[in-house]
Amino acid sequence: MPASPASSRPVCPRCLRPLATCLCALARPTPHRTEVLVLQHPQEQRQAKNSVALLRLSLARCEVVVGERFDDAALRALLHRPGWETRLLYPDVPAAPAPAASHAAPMAPVRLVVIDATWRKSLRLLLEHPLLAALPRLSLDAPAPTRYRVIRAARRADQVSTLEATVQALAALEGQSFDGAPLLDAFGSFVAAVAARQRSRTEAEPG
Ligand SMILES: [Zn+2]
Numbered sequence: 068m069p070a071s072p073a074s075s076r077p078v079c080p081r082c083l084r085p086l087a088t089c090l091c092a093l094a095r096p097t098p099h100r101t102e103v104l105v106l107q108h109p110q111e112q113r114q115a116k117n118s119v120a121l122l123r124l125s126l127a128r129c130e131v132v133v134g135e136r137f138d139d140a141a142l143r144a145l146l147h148r149p150g151w152e153t154r155l156l157y158p159d160v161p162a163a164p165a166p167a168a169s170h171a172a173p174m175a176p177v178r179l180v181v182i183d184a185t186w187r188k189s190l191r192l193l194l195e196h197p198l199l200a201a202l203p204r205l206s207l208d209a210p211a212p213t214r215y216r217v218i219r220a221a222r223r224a225d226q227v228s229t230l231e232a233t234v235q236a237l238a239a240l241e242g243q244s245f246d247g248a249p250l251l252d253a254f255g256s257f258v259a260a261v262a263a264r265q266r267s268r269t270e271a272e273p274g
Contacts, residue, residue: 102179109135151177154202156180159204
């Protein structure tokens, strides 16, 4: 389906989505200490069902940078901030083993780098950017079941949305002081709304 010209559809000035799918009412301001940097694949940016927009609206310290190729200098500047320890939210997998120092507990507040892409594209991003592959990792031991399954059935069963993975990582880093439950509930409502739109579209199309 060709994209309609942006000017023909009213857009929400805050979340920059069409008013019909504005996310602002779902945002849940969630206090957190960790800085979050999302490296988002361009394909994800265009997905109406992507979870990062809601994450960004709800976290005060969440920066989203879109791209699939980053030059070293620009990437280094994004990854490292004085006074912060950078961690990459990514599993230790045979295709991209975590560096040896990965398991040391952070001694400073964490700048958490999250890749928002399909599994294959996130792996490629990692393999093509040694600066990313060299970062100490944060791996989620047992990802909670995703609320996402309804709308992205093609994803692996153990793969959660970027929003859910980030919320779990913040809980692991910040402990009791972090409460991600309201944001996860809001994400559940978002998934239900997307699923309802998908169903009504299917019913509206003959055959
Ligand atoms: Zn909005």
